[in-house]
């Protein structure tokens with residue numbers, strides 16, 4: 001039996017009709033982000049494995065079990081599971097922080113595929129795509145709030161109204177040492193009843209117990225001490241200011257004291273925006289502040305704030321647009337051999353005038369060509385046969401109304417460009 005190849009589990013093809021929705025999302029992203037001064041960065045799809053283990057953290061699920069890592073020659077490389085660490089690497093490598101030192105934060109955005117070996121389900125894939133934005137060199141709380149406001153605006157622009165902003169502060173490194181001690185002493189008597197993963201997390205990095213998906217554990221953890229009650233004065237003031245700015249923008253939010261996010265580099269503000277329509281994987285996007293990351297990667301002390309949104313989840317949540325846009329303006333219908341010959345050059349001339357043209361690749365019966373015109377989503381069928389060529393006038397049929405008029409080539413261009 002012949003082998004039938006299929007896209008691998010957790011990956012999928014995006015076909016032209018669906019791709020139109022992706023293009024709409026990408027166009028809106030570029031338009032909105034450029035209004036906020038963000039420039040695009042494109043980093044490689046693979047990086048050194050160490051870049052991710054050092055930044056995302058060795059006790060996170062991503063690094064422990066989800067990375068696509070391979071050894072090529074004597075190099076260990078990993079398909080990027082996220083792009084914040086690569087962006088931080090690029091900032092150091094290209095000394096973008098020099099500009100930052102003069103007081104200009106660097107605002108970067110990216111759109112592209114990421115890879116995590118997770119169990120696929122609705123809204124969760126192994127190759128998925130993110131839209132992300134990172135602000136480097138801005139310690140101010142306004143950078144947090146303005147970036148959140150930007151993505152809030154993007155969601156509105158693509159018609160996603162069903163959204164909830166969840167906000168927390170995970171404090172500063174100093175805060176976390178004190179909190180870790182409080183959490184560990186609370187955990188000790190509860191651990192025997194908790195899952196094996198939590199037992200391991202309690203030793204390696206207690207904060208990660210909040211990643212636990214086991215319901216009984218989650219119920220227990222509701223009674224755990226809260227990070228928010230352990231913030232330093234500075235971290236608490238930063239958080240208050242972020243909230244004040246969000247209030248000023250009129251963006252509603254809920255405080256979620258158990259929101260810690262699945263990556264280790266965060267300090268202070270963390271946030272997610274969820275949507276009820278998504279089901280279990282309900283996070284449209286998430287992010288936060290990572291003031292220590294650039295330094296940890298060997299760069300100067302450059303603070304950072306950013307987020308990433310899952311494009312599959314955005315596309316799933318976006319309302320249906322207007323009827324799928326017509327993909328061709330004109331479909332040429334060739335009548336007989338001379339018509340077919342003439343249609344080859346005519347298609348080229350019309351395309352040069354900016355029209356989108358579907359044209360026959362061989363002589364075909366009229367019926368088959370009309371079906372092709374329909375399939376191409378063409379607005380007009382234009383008939384090219386011997387008598388049309390002799391007159392220089394072609395039948396131009398509006399496929400929606402069925403109305404037909406005679407037009408010369410210039411007339412076809414002006415009518416179809418309207």
Ligand code: HAM
Pocket residue numbers: 081082083084116118123124125126127128129130132133134262263283284285286287288289290305306307308309310311312313
């Ligand atoms: P993250 O929460 O790991 O954060 O991912 C951000 C978003 O990517 C999620 O909210 C979700 O929409 C989407 N996503 C993650 N994993 C999958 C998957 N397996 N399938 C489909 N969608 C997925 C980060 O990646 C951070 N780098 C965000 C950030 C940027 N923080 C600061 N700057």
